[in-house]
Structures are given as C-alpha cells and as structure tokens.
Amino acid sequence: MTEHVDAARALTxxxxxxxxxxxxxxxxxxxxxxxxxxxxxTAFDVYFAxxxxxxxxxxxxxxxxxxxxxxxxxxxxxxxxRGRGQSRGRxxxxxxxxxxxxxAEMLLSALMQNxxxxxxxxxxxxxxxxxxxxxxxxxxxTYYLYRTLRNLDLExxxxxxxxxxxxxxxxxxxxxxxxxRDEARARVEALKAEIEAEIRERLxxxxxxxALGKSVRKPLPEDIDVMHANRDEMAQLxxxxxxxxxKLATRLARRRRRRRRGxxxxxxxxxxxxxxxxxxxxxxxxxxxxxxxxxxxxxxISGSVASFARFTLHLVHAIxxxxxxxxxxxxxxxxxxxxxxFEESDDPAEAVARINAEADVIAxxxxxxxxxxxxxFHERFADTxxxxxxxxxxxxxxxxxxxxxxxxxxxxxxxxxxxxxxNPEPTNYWNSGDSVIREYAPHCDRVVECRSLRQLEEFVGExx
Amino acid sequence: xxxxxxxxxxxTRLGLAEVPPARFGDVTDVAHRLRENDYLSxxxxxxxxxxxxxxAKPVLVEGPAGTGKTALxxxxxxxxxxxxxxxQCYEGLDESKALYEWNYRKxxxxxxxxxxxxxxxxxxxxxxxxxxEEFLLTRPLLEAIRANEPVxxxxxxxxxxxxxxxxxxxxxxxxxQVSIPELGTVTATQIPMVFLTSNGTRELSEALKRRCLYLFxxxxxxxxxxxxxxxxxxxxxxxxxxxxxxxxxxxxSLDLKKAPSVSETLDWxxxxxxxxxxxxxxxxxxxxxxxxxxxxxxxxxATKELAGRSKGLA
Numbered sequence: 217m218t219e220h221v222d223a224a225r226a227l228t229x230x231x232x233x234x235x236x237x238x239x240x241x242x243x244x245x246x247x248x249x250x251x252x253x254x255x256x257x258t259a260f261d262v263y264f265a266x267x268x269x270x271x272x273x274x275x276x277x278x279x280x281x282x283x284x285x286x287x288x289x290x291x292x293x294x295x296x297x298r299g300r301g302q303s304r305g306r307x308x309x310x311x312x313x314x315x316x317x318x319x320a321e322m323l324l325s326a327l328m329q330n331x332x333x334x335x336x337x338x339x340x341x342x343x344x345x346x347x348x349x350x351x352x353x354x355x356x357x358t359y360y361l362y363r364t365l366r367n368l369d370l371e372x373x374x375x376x377x378x379x380x381x382x383x384x385x386x387x388x389x390x391x392x393x394x395x396x397r398d399e400a401r402a403r404v405e406a407l408k409a410e411i412e413a414e415i416r417e418r419l420x421x422x423x424x425x426x427a428l429g430k431s432v433r434k435p436l437p438e439d440i441d442v443m444h445a446n447r448d449e450m451a452q453l454x455x456x457x458x459x460x461x462x463k464l465a466t467r468l469a470r471r472r473r474r475r476r477r478g479x480x481x482x483x484x485x486x487x488x489x490x491x492x493x494x495x496x497x498x499x500x501x502x503x504x505x506x507x508x509x510x511x512x513x514x515x516x517i518s519g520s521v522a523s524f525a526r527f528t529l530h531l532v533h534a535i536x537x538x539x540x541x542x543x544x545x546x547x548x549x550x551x552x553x554x555x556x557x558f559e560e561s562d563d564p565a566e567a568v569a570r571i572n573a574e575a576d577v578i579a580x581x582x583x584x585x586x587x588x589x590x591x592x593f594h595e596r597f598a599d600t601x602x603x604x605x606x607x608x609x610x611x612x613x614x615x616x617x618x619x620x621x622x623x624x625x626x627x628x629x630x631x632x633x634x635x636x637x638x639n640p641e642p643t644n645y646w647n648s649g650d651s652v653i654r655e656y657a658p659h660c661d662r663v664v665e666c667r668s669l670r671q672l673e674e675f676v677g678e679x680x
Numbered sequence: 681x682x683x684x685x686x687x688x689x690x691x692t693r694l695g696l697a698e699v700p701p702a703r704f705g706d707v708t709d710v711a712h713r714l715r716e717n718d719y720l721s722x723x724x725x726x727x728x729x730x731x732x733x734x735x736a737k738p739v740l741v742e743g744p745a746g747t748g749k750t751a752l753x754x755x756x757x758x759x760x761x762x763x764x765x766x767x768q769c770y771e772g773l774d775e776s777k778a779l780y781e782w783n784y785r786k787x788x789x790x791x792x793x794x795x796x797x798x799x800x801x802x803x804x805x806x807x808x809x810x811x812x813e814e815f816l817l818t819r820p821l822l823e824a825i826r827a828n829e830p831v832x833x834x835x836x837x838x839x840x841x842x843x844x845x846x847x848x849x850x851x852x853x854x855x856x857q858v859s860i861p862e863l864g865t866v867t868a869t870q871i872p873m874v875f876l877t878s879n880g881t882r883e884l885s886e887a888l889k890r891r892c893l894y895l896f897x898x899x900x901x902x903x904x905x906x907x908x909x910x911x912x913x914x915x916x917x918x919x920x921x922x923x924x925x926x927x928x929x930x931x932x933s934l935d936l937k938k939a940p941s942v943s944e945t946l947d948w949x950x951x952x953x954x955x956x957x958x959x960x961x962x963x964x965x966x967x968x969x970x971x972x973x974x975x976x977x978x979x980x981x982a983t984k985e986l987a988g989r990s991k992g993l994a
Contacts, residue, residue: 218890222735225686229734230707230727237707240727248889250742250880250896390987391962395923398930402902459880466881492784493792563937563977 219246235264261413262420316367319345323368327377327403339410342368349418360415370408374400439668442524443640450523456669457527458565461534464673478502508540509606509633509679514593516611517577518548518584524640525610526568527669529554531676532608533564540604545597546571547589549618550579553597586613586652587621594624601631606679609637609660613646613653620652625659634661638675642667686735687871694856694867700830703733703760703873719748719755720900720908728895729756738853738874740838740889743897745879746941748908750836752897753875757832762873765827766834767820769841775848779858780822783815790815811862821849822858824872831872838888839878846888849876853891900942902929908942913949923960924949927986931972934985940972948972962987 226241239260247256319341326334343349346367347360377400378393440449484500492498513532515525529544536542536558543555552575557567579588601607607628629635637660639646639653647654657663666672691699704710711726721729729752732739741749757764767778775781787810794806818826824833835849852858856868876892878884900908905925909916924945932939940948948971957964966983973979 222737222893225735226731229731236723237727240724241731243724244728244731244739244893244895248740248892248894250898253896391927391960391965394930394986395926398933399902399926402929463880463882493788495788497784 219248238264258416261416316345320368320373323407324373324376327373327400327407328380330403335407335410336414339407339414343411343414343418347415349415349422360419361412364411364415365408370404374404377403439670441667442527442669442672443521443667445523453523453527453669454565457530458534460669460673461531461564464531464677465535465537467677508538510541510602510604511536511539511543511679512597512601512605512607512632513542513544514551514589514607514609515544515546516548516584516586516589517546517571517575518582520584520614521610521612521640522572524638524666526571528608528610528638528666528672528676529558529571530564530568531672533558533567535676543597543600545593546575546577547584547592548577548582549585549588550577551589551592551596552576583616583618584611584614585618586611586615586656587619587624590624590628591621594628598628598631601628603633605632607632607635608679609635609656610640611637612639612641612651613637613656614650615652617650620655622655622659625656629659629661635659636661636675636679637663638666638672639663640667641665686737690736690856690871694869694871696869700871703830704730706730713759714752714755715911717755717758718911719751719759720904720911721752722900722904724895725752725897728893732893733873735893736871738876738892739895740876740878740884740892741895741897742878742880744899744939744941746943747897747899748942749875749877749897750834753832753834753877756873756875757834760830760832760873762830762832763827764832764834765820765824766836769835769837769839771840771842773841773845777819778821778845778848779819780860781817781819782811782862783817787815813863816860816863821852822866824874825852825856825858825866825868827872828869830870833872833874835874835876837879838876839881839884843882843885846885850887850891853888899932899939902926905929905942905945909946909949912946913953916949916953917958920952920958920960921949924952927960927965928972930986931982934982936973936978936981937975938973938978944972 223242223245226245227238230237230241232238239257242260243253243256247253319338322334323338323342325331326338342364343360346364348363349360374397378396381396381400440453442453445453478501481500481502485496485498488498488500489496511532513529515529517525525546529546532542533544542558543553544558545551545553554567554571554575557570557574558564561567561570609625625635637653637656641651643665645651653663664671664675666675685699687702688699704713707726707730710730711721714721714726714729728739731737741752743749754764756762790810791806820833824831838846838849853874856871857865859865876888899905902922902925905928906918906921909921909924910918913921928940928945928948948968951968951971952960952964955964955968966987969979969982973982
C-alpha cells in the first residue's frame with residue numbers, strides 16, 4: 217500500500233510526458249528486488265506500449281496515477297487499449313517495399329554504425345516480413361520471434377560484422393578478435409531485443425494489454441520446476457545457483473556465530489570493566505562451539521532426476537564449510553562415491569559437470585534401482601555412518617519395479633542421526649506408477665517435496 | 681497539488697518553521713551536477729536521486745561491489761554542498777555504535793565527584809543531571825538528525841548487519857527522529873538525504889524496503905564505462921578508454937568468481953596510462969590482468985579466453 221502511495225506521489229513530482237522517467241519512477245517505488253526488474257520492465261512495456269500511444273494520452277496527471285494501481289493488477293480497465301490502433305499504420309505501411317536482400321543489407325549497416333533508429337526500423341521491417349503475424353491467432357510471442365530470427369541468420373551477421381571490422385583495420389591478434397566478436401554479439405543482441413519489443417507491441421495492439429499481461433508472466437528462477445525446466449530455464453537456474461549458494465553460506469555462517477553465546481569470558485569482562493572503574497557493565501562471552509553435522513548425500517542421477525541431483529550436490533558442496541564433512545554418492549543401478557571430485561576442484565559447478573563422465577554408476581541396464589543402490593551403499597560404507605551423520609537421499613523413488621529393500625534403509629537410519637528424502641516430484645504424484653516412496657517413507661525422518669530452488673534452499677538452510 | 685507535497689508534509693510533522701528548499705531542479709540538473717563532481721550517472725540513477733529529494737525518502741542502492749554505490753552518496757553530498765555522515769555497517773553493529781550511547785565513564789566521574797564533596801545532593805537531581813545531553817555520545821544516525829546544516833547520511837553495506845539490527849533504522853528512515861528513553865524524542869531540524877547501500881548478500885526486511893526507494897546499480901554499459909574512465913583518469917585517450925571498456929565487458933561475460941568492478945577498471949586504466957600505453961595489445965592485457973582480477977583461477981581463465989591460449993606462468 218505504501219508503495220502505491222509513493223508511486224502516485226512520485227508521478228506528481230515528475231514530467232508525466234517523459235516515458236523513461238515514468239518507468240524509472242515506478243521501478244524505484246514499486247520494485248524492491250533486482251531479480252524482479254526484468255519482469256517489471258516487460259510488464260511496463262506491455263501496459264505502456266510506447267509506439268502505439270501518443271504522449272498526449274499520458275499528459276494528464278490523473279490518468280497516470282490511475283495507471284499505477286493498474287500495474288499491480290487490481291483495476292479492470294486496460295490503459296494499453298486506449299491508444300490502440302491510432303498509429304499502427306506507421307509500422308505496417310512500408311513493409312513490402314523492401315526485398316529480403318535490401319533488408320539484410322539495411323540491418324547490417326544499422327549494426328555496423330550502431331544506429332538505434334535504423335535498427336528499430338529494420339526490426340519493424342523484419343517482423344512485418346517474416347513473423348507472419350495474424351490477428352487473433354493464439355500463439356505466444358516466442359513463436360513469432362523464432363520465425364523472424366530463423367529468417368535473419370543473426371549468427372551469419374556476427375561473422376560479417378567481424379569481417380567488416382577487420383577490413384577497417386582493427387587489430388587482428390586474438391584479443392582484438394575476441395573484442396570485435398563481443399562487440400558484434402552485443403549489437404546483434406540489441407537488435408534481437410528490438411525485434412522482441414516490436415513483436416510484443418504488435419501483440420498488445422492485437423489482444424490488449426490485459427490478455428498479454430497474463431501470458432508474459434514468467435516464473436522467477438527460484439520458482440522454476442527443476443524437473444520440467446526447458447533449456448532457457450535451465451540456464452537461468454544455473455546462473456541463479458551460484459549467488460543463491462553464496463547467500464545461503466553467508467547466512468548460515470552468520471547464524472552459527474550468533475545462535476548461542478558461550479559461557480562468560482571472565483578475562484575479557486574484567487579487562488573491559490577497567491574503563492568503568494572496575495564495575496563490570498559489559499559482559500563478554502566466549503564464542504560458541506556448536507557441533508556441525510556430517511552430511512552424506514546419496515543421489516539418483518538417472519535421466520529423469522539428473523538435473524535436480526546436480527543442483528542439490530552443487531548447493532550442498534557450496535556450503536560444505538557449514539558441515540564437518542560432506543560425502544557424496546551417486547547411483548543409477550550401481551553406486552559410486554564422487555566426494556573426491558569436489559575435493560579436487562574449488563568450483564562445485566566444475567565437479568558436478570565431471571560426475572557424468574567419471575562416475576561409474578551403471579551396473580546393469582541403466583534404469584534406476586534404489587534397492588540395489590542402497591544395498592551397495594550399505595555393504596561398502598555403512599561402517600562410516602555415525603550418530604553425527606545426516607543422510608540425504610535425492611530421487612523420485614521410481615524404482616522401475618525392482619525390489620525396494622526398505623529394511624536396508626531402516627538399518628541406515630539406525631546407524632545415523634537422521635535420514636531425509638528429497639523428492640523432486642509434486643506430492644500428488646508420489647506412489648503412482650512405479651514410485652515406491654511409500655515403502656521408504658517410514659524409515660525417513662522426513663520426506664520433503666523439493667521442486668524448485670527455493671524449496672531446496674529452504675531445506676538445506678534448515679539442515680545446517 | 682501543494683497539499684500532497686511530501687517535503688511540506690514532512691516539514692510540518694517535524695515542526696520546521698519553513699520547508700527546506702528542494703536540492704535539485706529536475707532530473708537533468710541532477711545528472712549535470714553529479715557530472716560536475718566527477719560522477720557519471722545514468723537515467724535511473726539521476727531519476728531516483730531526484731525523486732529521493734522530492735519525496736524526502738531514503739534510497740536503497742543495491743548492486744554488485746564496486747559499481748559506485750558509495751560514490752553516488754559522496755557525489756550527491758558534494759554537489760549539494762552537504763556534510764556527509766557515514767555509518768559503516770558491520771556484523772554486530774548495535775545501537776550504541778549506530779545511534780547514541782551514554783558516556784558511562786563521564787557519568788561515573790560525575791557521581792564520584794558528587795560524593796567526594798560530601799554534599800547531600802539528592803538522587804533525583806543527580807539522575808536528572810547524569811542523563812543530560814552533556815553525557816550523551818552521539819553516533820552517526822543521531823548526528824545526522826541533530827545536524828543544523830544540510831547533511832547526506834550514508835548507511836553503507838546495510839546487508840552486513842543482522843536482520844534484527846535493521847529495526848534500529850526504521851524510526852529514523854520513516855520519521856526522521858530518534859527516541860531516547862531518558863531524554864525524549866529528537867527530531868530532525870532539516871530533511872537529511874539518506875542513502876543505504878547493499879551488496880545483496882542477503883535479503884533485506886520488507887519493513888526496511890518499504891520505507892525506501894529502490895535503485896539497482898549494475899555494471900555500466902560500454903559507453904558509460906568509457907565516459908567514467910575518461911572523467912576519472914586524467915590524460916587518457918578516448919580510444920584507449922573505449923578499448924578498456926570493451927575488454928572489461930568481455931571479462932564480465934566470462935563466468936568468473938569475481939567480475940571486475942568499475943573501481944578496478946579505473947585502477948587498470950591508470951596503470952596503462954602510467955605505463956605510457958595508448959593501445960592495449962594482447963601481451964599488455966595479459967601482463968596486467970592481476971589488477972582487474974583477484975583470483976588466480978580467474979586470471980588463468982581470462983588469459984585463456986582473451987589471448988586464445990593458456991599461459992604457463994602468470
């Protein structure tokens with residue numbers, strides 16, 4: 217609520233006709249997390265599509281304050297529809313006058329000169345020509361984007377840009393080459409963003425801001441379902457993981473240091489009391505020494521749950537300083553220890569990448585066999601479990617109708633402090649088909665649904 | 681319009697005789713005056729600074745280390761001719777370091793002095809006496825509130841204090857006042873401009889975020905970084921600055937443990953100028969990478985990527 221008031225106030229303090237300024241003000245007052253900025257930016261472009269809205273529409277203060285509440289989505293009327301249609305002619309008109317070669321030529325020279333106006337124009341032409349957008353067709357923007365980009369051959373353009381740069385006499389050692397490539401790529405990315413914006417605006421024109429506002433809503437990286445992530449989302453997850461684990465590590469280290477105070481440190485207290493005439497006003501305490509748990513991770517890395525296992529291993533090892541020891545085992549139908557991979561490299565991501573190549577996990581047919589994996593773990597490593605070990609089992613418990621051997625898990629639990637099972641499947645899928653989580657659950661302290669990075673982070677945070 | 685002017689509203693609440701004049705005319709004025717003080721802003725930085733002044737609200741500046749968050753507060757202080765009061769946050773910061781503290785030693789001396797004279801001073805009078813302003817040690821936050829001249833308050837690296845300690849700041853951030861149980865409430869006599877910086881090592885509380893405007897300062901794009909280099913490094917050629925900015929962008933696109941910050945870029949630019957270079961060759965870049973990158977594994981990786989080969993000894 218305070219935020220809405222601030223946004224309204226901010227808009228009275230600025231020139232409402234200035235689109236960039238309005239955007240900056242709304243961002244400063246409504247968005248309080250840097251991860252949410254891209255989402256805000258998309259939403260802003262959808263609701264305040266600039267090419268289809270003349271500045272006259274925006275110049276009344278009252279309107280604009282209305283629009284703020286709009287952005288948070290309570291008000292049913294759509295501001296994007298107001299300016300709809302009135303300037304659509306601009307982009308559409310000249311579309312057919314250019315041949316494909318001319319268009320490619322024009323884009324190339326726009327990129328070469330880094331000319332924003334030309335790029336925008338080129339983007340408009342390209343969308344007109346290649347996207348094949350039809351009014352009312354219920355297809356997502358990514359489809360049109362794909363169609364446009366497929367025809368433009370942007371990779372080829374990067375190469376051409378580099379060649380042209382070389383002809384201009386840029387230095388051609390490896391460094392110069394690398395810089396030229398990065399510059400070309402940055403410019404092409406800018407063009408791509410321009411095309412995306414153009415498509416989005418046309419969609420706004422076609423369907424109205426409200427409808428599109430719903431469809432562009434994307435989950436934040438922490439909330440993406442790890443098991444069903446597509447390639448883009450996977451890349452996003454990878455990127456989110458490193459800062460996430462760093463944050464978690466700082467938080468845990470801090471909590472550990474603060475959690476309990478040790479006994480009074482008499483020497484220190486007396487020394488402090490000298491400055492207050494011997495009166496001990498300021499008690500000093502010895503730092504606490506809480507016991508750190510020892511973690512044993514046993515992860516299923518068969519196809520279906522591989523990415524989940526990778527993320528968890530990465531996260532656990534990234535905060536390994538919070539534990540006395542972390543041992544990791546991976547399995548499919550055979551089991552192998554991978555702790556040494558993490559010890560050899562100081563980058564958990566690198567170690568995780570090596571698991572697939574180096575771990576020896578397939579004994580028979582390459583289908584997960586939880587029973588056999590547990591048995592093999594029990595045979596070889598059960599002796600190393602102590603009352604300070606916390607065992608984490610990662611997997612969906614889809615046993616491919618092999619025998620489950622839950623009694624082995626019972627013995628593992630008996631030997632260790634606790635056993636947790638992290639299941640990347642939604643709870644209502646458990647025990648359907650070949651999932652045998654039911655048989656293992658009684659021998660775990662807890663079975664946790666763990667589908668997104670957020671859930672994973674929460675669980676690991678509680679553990680330490 | 682004037683009825684909802686936040687500055688006026690706040691001035692009335694604080695009981696000020698007149699509304700302190702706004703510091704900036706408009707956004708261009710902000711950008712211009714920051715530039716005069718060697719701080720190159722961009723659109724969002726200038727707009728948020730302008731809004732902070734107009735709305736009399738604190739700004740929470742978040743972003744990676746070394747992107748000019750602290751420098752922004754310093755530049756604003758210089759541009760507006762205000763005194764900069766800085767509170768460096770750290771783990772374990774408490775109210776006696778941030779707000780105020782009673783000067784125990786002086787209080788003890790006062791009590792003992794009273795005894796020595798053998799006077800029959802009664803306790804009430806004494807108590808009133810030792811909890812007077814004379815025995816109060818002001819710390820940065822109280823200092824900013826009590827100042828008579830215009831001040832800029834910089835609360836640096838707020839993410840380092842514990843979540844509970846954040847609560848200390850809430851009263852000052854929203855009301856511009858500090859309550860001291862023994863003395864009463866001290867309210868501001870001017871409207872201080874407040875900047876909080878955070879490196880994002882942890883989430884800040886909702887209560888704190890709600891009271892602030894939010895500004896994210898990321899790494900600058902090539903053009904802005906080039907201009908920053910030009911304005912901060914004397915005697916550098918525009919071509920070299922551009923080249924430096926591009927190399928740094930390439931480095932940031934690599935997956936490094938610690939990406940080079942703007943301040944490290946500036947250090948590198950200064951080094952290259954000192955070495956008398958007007959162009960970066962491959963060898964120069966590799967030889968001076970340790971100024972930009974602070975991990976050996978990062979340096980190895982960058983050497984391999986930039987120069988297209990790995991180097992045995994770094």
